[in-house]
Amino acid sequence: MTQIIYDGTYEGWLTAVFEIYEYKLEDIVFAKNEASAALLFSTSHHVITDESKANRVLSGLKKRLSAEGFAALYKAFLSDVNEIEEIMLRFAKHVLSSSKNVEEDFSNNAVWDLRKATRLTRKEAHRMEAFVRFKLTKDELYYAIIEPDCDVLPLIENHFKKRYADQRWLIYDTKRKYGIYYDLENTSTIQLQFNPGASSSKFLTEICDEQEEFFQELWRHYFTHVNIESRKNMKVHLQHMPKRYWKYLTEKIPNIKKEAR
Known part of the structure; x- marks a missing residue:
């Protein structure tokens, strides 16, 4: 198991995705800012946010997603749902490995889980505008x-x-x-x-x-x-x-x- 330690930002997560592909890392768990003590036998990979790497991942996703689907990924990141980074990684891998749009492929768990996280964030934002x-x-x-x-x-x-x-x-x-x-x-x-x-x-x-x-x-x-x-x-x-x-x-x-x- 590889523990990806990043700075907790969206750009940091995107950089991590780039490096997961670059170094062919597998069995991924994300941690913000510092390693989790609960994962004693994992190896750690520290990510330094890199704008150029983040933009390359964004570019690849943008080519394969609709404008709404592209925006949904960021909304899902803001959801703070448990293990949302892992869900997003599985979704991104599904998107990048397919030659067609997979946003409606609800047979894939990552697509469905990401949709739920996005809806949660959208609903909470709407409530905050009112409350x-x-x-x-x-x-x-x-x-x-x-x-x-x-x-x-x-x-x-x-x-x-x-x-x-x-x-x-x-x-x-x-x-x-x-x-x-x-x-x-x-x-x-x-x-x-x-x-x-x-x-x-x-x-x-x-x-x-x-x-x-x-x-x-x-x-x-x-x-x-x-x-x-x-x-x-x-x-x-x-x-x-x-x-x-x-x-x-x-x-x-x-x-x-x-x-x-």
């Missing part, structure tokens, strides 16, 4: 905290850049410990030490604009009054808005000060 809730800080920065199942920040970046082009904003993924920041002109990827209590009442009082609490309460009031109690269906509600998202949704966070009174 992001910004808060305004005293220095006029709108920030939002998310914790999605998939690494969707690269997919939702353009949506928010177009929708909120006239304000500075930061969307931070606490699960992956990085965020995207928009400065009214460009977006950039940032890493920072983020306060885990960023949704607490005390934290909001310290950093948020004076009117922020008022607007949050206004949104809760609106959300409460548009609900029709007699038509309440929690099963359907949870299907569209799973509980794992609630801790960052303004309408689901009670007003602590109000409850204290």
